[in-house]
Amino acid sequence: MTPATISASASGAVMASGPGGLVNSTASAHVVQRQPAAGACRARGSGAYARPDPRCTPGAVNPAVTQASIRSTICRPGWTATVRPSASITNREKLASMAAYGARGSPARYEYDHFVPLELGGAVNDSRNLWPEPDYPGVSRSFYLNPKDKLERALNRLVCAGTMSLARAQRLVASDWVAALRTYTRG
8 A cells, every 4th residue: 555645635634645636635524525516526427427527536445344343334335325415415415516517407317426435434524525417318316227326335335345446446536436336237
């Protein structure tokens, strides 16, 4: 493992950047986090296969989730529900994040997505790990059909089975989840 570089974010949170551009987050899950300025971010691609702007949303990881702790965290059924921020926090963040990305229309057309997913040890509530991911158009409750969600489940199974390291799964999502989707899922 390479040494981490410590720096301070605009919100004052201390973070460590490690391999693959991911950062260890110390942002609190209980307060509304500052978002990038309106219009500062541009999604790469569009629709269900869009990816966040790496300058605004590079991905961040939860330092409490490590390879050594996966059995008591991400591999434990229901664990993500214990750490997920409340809607009273994320609804306000989502609107500001939509403004940062220039996302237009109803907030219901976007999932406020953890770029590195909680089920792979993504940061719980850090603006560097959350962005307004376009939902499947024309389908209610479409986040269940989002192709990235399929990849997240597949990688979680591999990590929990011990056939892939947590760090590799996190890097696959953060570097190019669309390419990883083709490799690790069918259809």
